[in-house]
Amino acid sequence: MKSLFTQVSDWFDTKVEGTSRSIAHHAGRRSFLSKAGAAMVGGFVLPMLPYDSSNGAAFARGFGEPEVLPDDCDYWRYCSLHGGLCSECGGTVTQCPPGSTPSKVAWVGTCRNPNDDKDYLVSYNDCCGKGSCASEGCSRQEGDMPGYRLGLASESSWCMANTDKGIHCTVAIVVGLAE
Incomplete structure (x- = not known):
């Protein structure tokens, strides 16, 4: 009989694997990498955008x-x-x-x-x-x-x-x- 931790771990692994396979089936690696890259660049560029703190x-x-x-x-x-x-x-x-x-x-x-x-x-x-x-x-x-x-x-x-x-x-x- 498996321990509770092992059962939860197996369930989690199964869910992550299923979700990953579903995403991989609908979107390729290039699509994922381009979106991840855009998110990273946006994260770096957003703080550099001008902000009007003068209240008008x-x-x-x-x-x-x-x-x-x-x-x-x-x-x-x-x-x-x-x-x-x-x-x-x-x-x-x-x-x-x-x-x-x-x-x-x-x-x-x-x-x-x-x-x-x-x-x-x-x-x-x-x-x-x-x-x-x-x-x-x-x-x-x-x-x-x-x-x-x-x-x-x-x-x-x-x-x-x-x-x-x-x-x-x-x-x-x-x-x-x-x-």
Whole structure:
């Protein structure tokens, strides 16, 4: 009499053999190898495909808009901005200049992109740690609230949570689509 393990092993071998023979009868080795090769190549190529992790910020630039964003206060992304443009102070629209750090707290505005007629949430972060920039600055403040509504007021000192409290300039970062 066979042991239980031997019986299970024989049953499993029989099932695997039957399945293998059935596959071999319907599909040749070349077909199997081509499908297996395609699966392997796909497994290697899939992680290399581009992935938009910006939550729609790539589309916020709009079609046909230049990569280098304008240094004009009328630019749609600056609809609630109050401060100097970092792009005029050695930084970019989204990055603080060297020697300054982004504020740990920020205010958020909802701005309409005229290129695609969609509303986007834009985070305005003051860049702290350096003296004031020579930029004239922008003060559009569309939808701004009084100073006692701290999260919605653009004229507050947003460097209050940083160790270096001096405000240098302001960046405007598209967070995502407004819903």
